[in-house]
Amino acid sequence: MANYSVLLVAALIVVSVPVLTLFIITPLVRASRANKVKLEPYECGIAPTSSAFDHRFSVRYFLIAVLFIVFDVETVFLFPWAIRFKQLGWFGAVEMAAFLAILLIGYFYAWKRKVLSWV
Amino acid sequence: MNKALLTYLVWPLVKFLIAFIIVQLIVVAMTWIERRLLGFIQARLGPNRVGPWGLLQGIADPVKLLLKEDILPTSAEKIAYFLGPMLPLIPAFVVFALIPYGPPPAFTVTRVNVGLLLILAITSTAVYGIILGGWASNNKYSLMGGLRSAAQMVSYEVPFGLSIVGVLMITGSLDLVQIVRYQETNAWNFLPQLVACFIFFVSMNAENNRTPFDLPEAESELVAGFHTEYSGMKFAFFMLAEYSMMIVNSCLIVTLFFGGWTFGMFGVGLTTSVLRGMGFFGGILGAAIFFAKVMVFMLVYVWFRATFPRFRFDQLMDLGWKWMIPLALGNIFVTGLFILAGQERLMYWIGLALLGATVFYLGRKPAPRKGIHASRVSEA
Numbered sequence: 484m485a486n487y488s489v490l491l492v493a494a495l496i497v498v499s500v501p502v503l504t505l506f507i508i509t510p511l512v513r514a515s516r517a518n519k520v521k522l523e524p525y526e527c528g529i530a531p532t533s534s535a536f537d538h539r540f541s542v543r544y545f546l547i548a549v550l551f552i553v554f555d556v557e558t559v560f561l562f563p564w565a566i567r568f569k570q571l572g573w574f575g576a577v578e579m580a581a582f583l584a585i586l587l588i589g590y591f592y593a594w595k596r597k598v599l600s601w602v
Numbered sequence: 603m604n605k606a607l608l609t610y611l612v613w614p615l616v617k618f619l620i621a622f623i624i625v626q627l628i629v630v631a632m633t634w635i636e637r638r639l640l641g642f643i644q645a646r647l648g649p650n651r652v653g654p655w656g657l658l659q660g661i662a663d664p665v666k667l668l669l670k671e672d673i674l675p676t677s678a679e680k681i682a683y684f685l686g687p688m689l690p691l692i693p694a695f696v697v698f699a700l701i702p703y704g705p706p707p708a709f710t711v712t713r714v715n716v717g718l719l720l721i722l723a724i725t726s727t728a729v730y731g732i733i734l735g736g737w738a739s740n741n742k743y744s745l746m747g748g749l750r751s752a753a754q755m756v757s758y759e760v761p762f763g764l765s766i767v768g769v770l771m772i773t774g775s776l777d778l779v780q781i782v783r784y785q786e787t788n789a790w791n792f793l794p795q796l797v798a799c800f801i802f803f804v805s806m807n808a809e810n811n812r813t814p815f816d817l818p819e820a821e822s823e824l825v826a827g828f829h830t831e832y833s834g835m836k837f838a839f840f841m842l843a844e845y846s847m848m849i850v851n852s853c854l855i856v857t858l859f860f861g862g863w864t865f866g867m868f869g870v871g872l873t874t875s876v877l878r879g880m881g882f883f884g885g886i887l888g889a890a891i892f893f894a895k896v897m898v899f900m901l902v903y904v905w906f907r908a909t910f911p912r913f914r915f916d917q918l919m920d921l922g923w924k925w926m927i928p929l930a931l932g933n934i935f936v937t938g939l940f941i942l943a944g945q946e947r948l949m950y951w952i953g954l955a956l957l958g959a960t961v962f963y964l965g966r967k968p969a970p971r972k973g974i975h976a977s978r979v980s981e982a
Contacts, residue, residue, distance in 0.1 A: 485606065485610040486610065486712045486713060486714050487712075487714065488610055488611055489610065489611055489614035489615055489618065489699060489711065489712045490696060490699055490700075490712065492611065492615060493615070493618050493695075493696050493699045494692060494696050496615075496618075496619075497691065497692050497695040497696055498688075498692060500691065500695075501687065501688040501691050501839055502688070504668075504835050504839075505684065505687075505688070505835060505836065505839075508668070509668060509672060509834065509835050510672075512668060512669055513668065513669055513670060513671060513672050513834060513835075514669060514670065514671040515671060515672070516671065517671070517673065519676075521673060522673065522674070522675050522676045523675065523676070523677075524675055524677060524678075524739070524740055524741040524742075524831065525741055525743070525825065525830055525831060526741070526742065526743075527825075531742075534677060534740060535739070535740045535741050535742045535744070535745045536737075536740055538742055538745055540745070540746070540749055543753075544749050544752070544753050547753050547756060547757060547919070548752075548753075548756060550923075551756040551757065551759065551760065554760040554927070555759060555760060555763065558760060558763035558764055558767070559719075559763075561763075561764070561767045561934070562719060562763075562766075562767065562770060562776070565767045565768075565770035565771045565934075566770055566774055566775060566776060567774075568770075568771045568774070568938065568941065569771075569774055569941060572942065573942060576938050576942060583931065587931075590927075594924070599919070599920070599923040599924055600916070600919075600920065600924075601915060601916035601919040601920070
């Protein structure tokens with residue numbers, strides 16, 4: 484565990500960089516001449532008629548996120564297997580082929596249902 | 603002082619700070635090199651006013667950004683708006699503690715036996731800052747940019763991870779030092795894993811939102827994407843995080859596929875034992891080789907930006923999900939077959955043949971274009 488301790492301290496040092504700059508250094512030196520029009524959301528000079536928080540977006544972003552979780556967990560699952568691949572031999576290969584086959588059924592189902600094509 | 607404290611905390615921290623400063627210098631240099639190189643490629647001069655050849659541009663830019671007005675839009679979500687630029691910085695900087703820059707133990711900050719997994723875990727959190735910043739600005743362009751960026755980074759995370767699996771199967775370790783040590787006694791991994799190297803390279807361009815995959819900030823459609831509402835130092839932090847991530851990914855591709863700090867294959871050339879034999883100078887030489895390789899990939903990023911047109915969003919998603927993922931899985935399958943058949947050396951020859959075929963294909967004389975394009979050119 485001792486090898487990891489430096490990461491925590493490094494993270495603290497790294498966090499201090501933006502915090503110091505944004506909250507201590509920039510307020511002292513930056514220009515500040517705000518007005519109402521300048522602080523509006525930028526929409527090419529026209530006053531925005533609706534809030535972006537109410538804006539709807541495509542459901543495909545959600546589907547991609549769900550598919551990503553499946554495939555990323557799969558990737559993490561492949562990592563320890565890949566390290567021991569030479570020791571596991573044919574047994575490991577067949578085992579992983581069965582796992583991937585089940586996953587690929589879902590992948591091709593998603594493909595056929597046009598989840599992957601973005602139109 | 604306590605000896606354990608010294609070996610596990612103080613020395614690694616000193617090394618981390620040195621690496622951090624070197625990386626920041628590369629970022630500053632890259633802002634100048636990139637615009638200068640783009641200028642030369644497009645037959646113009648690029649920034650050449652500040653200092654000799656414009657060399658001080660890298661200092662002038664941060665000063666300008668520091669003095670710029672910091673705009674906080676009235677309708678923005680305040681806390682998330684501040685967190686947006688800060689979050690991607692942390693993973694982009696912390697990762698530099700895990701990369702081996704030269705022969706261990708002197709030139710590694712800290713050595714963790716699951717280093718590669720930890721790097722992937724840390725870097726994948728960078729997407730939070732971008733989607734948070736895009737959402738919190740309460741601007742439709744930012745929202746679209748943030749969503750696109752999230753979808754893109756998430757999609758290419760999968761082939762990015764899968765392409766590494768092939769390397770792990772050959773080297774049998776997640777320790778980056780072990781992976782480099784394996785490559786110096788055998789061939790560099792880009793030979794047996796040429797397809798994986800290609801997938802990794804494409805995905806790393808997509809992960810960093812670099813051209814041709816810079817859709818989140820497609821200026822012709824989305825103004826500036828997720829950082830439309832950001833100005834001054836907050837904007838600078840987004841850019842800093844992006845350039846740091848570019849360096850991280852260049853470091854990763856060098857370590858995984860191009861032999862890290864070594865310059866030799868099959869135990870011949872500047873291997874770790876040769877570098878160690880040279881003492882401290884050898885270590886410096888190893889780190890210099892490492893950073894030289896990293897700089898090559900940084901320049902390739904710029905070259906790509908000058909050369910390729912931008913993808914359309916559906917093309918980007920198609921490439922990621924329908925081409926890269928099956929290709930990466932196929933690469934794992936083929937690698938597995940070769941290892942089980944005990945024919946690992948055969949993969950070097952296949953890689954070499956693939957490389958030769960690609961160079962031949964790209965280097966051949968292009969056939970004269972016919973049809974619409976050629977007639978349009980002659981009209982002009």
